Amino acid sequence: MEFSEKLSEVFNVLDKNDSKTIPISSLGKGLRASGLNPTESQIKEYVDGAELLNGNFIDFKEFEKIANKCKDANLVTKDEVMGYFESFDLNKEEYLSYEDLKKALCTSGDKLEEKDIDVLMKDFDRDNSGRINIRDFVEGLFNS
Numbered sequence: 001m002e003f004s005e006k007l008s009e010v011f012n013v014l015d016k017n018d019s020k021t022i023p024i025s026s027l028g029k030g031l032r033a034s035g036l037n038p039t040e041s042q043i044k045e046y047v048d049g050a051e052l053l054n055g056n057f058i059d060f061k062e063f064e065k066i067a068n069k070c071k072d073a074n075l076v077t078k079d080e081v082m083g084y085f086e087s088f089d090l091n092k093e094e095y096l097s098y099e100d101l102k103k104a105l106c107t108s109g110d111k112l113e114e115k116d117i118d119v120l121m122k123d124f125d126r127d128n129s130g131r132i133n134i135r136d137f138v139e140g141l142f143n144s
Contacts, residue, residue: 003034003035003067003071004064006034006035007034007060007063007064007067008060010030010033010034011030011060011063011064013033014026014029014030019057020059020060021053021054021057021058021059022057022058022063023056023057024047024050024052024056024057024058025056027043027046027047027058027063027066028040028043030063030067031043031066031067031070032142032143034067035077035078035079035142036067036070036071036077036078037076037077037078037081037141037142038070038073042070042073046066046069046070050062050065050066078138078139078142081138081141081142082134082135082138084104085104085134085137085138086134088100088101088103088104089134094133094134094135095131095132095133095134096131096132096134096137097130097131098117098121098130098131101117101120101121101132102114102117105117105120120132120137123140124136124137124140
């Protein structure tokens with residue numbers, strides 16, 4: 001599915017009353033559902049520059065414009081994050097151990113501390129196996 005088709009699909013889901021607009025409060029959710037991962041401050045920046053309707057809504061044209069800005073800002077996509085974590089799954093089991101997660105999150109980018117890894121494991125190790133499902137983890141990151 002092309003990016004513009006994905007945007008249209010997401011927009012239509014968020015347009016609950018078929019008004020051809022969505023509330024600004026749904027923008028972050030819509031961008032994340034489209035596979036983007038903007039920060040809250042980036043979303044605020046996009047909203048500040050957006051053409052708002054009735055003070056609180058945007059139409060599809062504005063949503064698409066913001067999504068493309070977001071994409072062009074080289075924000076990481078869900079697929080890229082998935083690929084990154086899958087590269088630490090050497091056995092190709094779709095799971096990461098505590099040590100694998102620690103390597104992934106403590107060796108690059110904004111390095112996390114072990115206490116942060118502990119919190120993530122607690123949140124995502126649903127069966128107390130000492131491992132987390134990569135897909136569930138990435139989905140959780142993008143839906144938070």
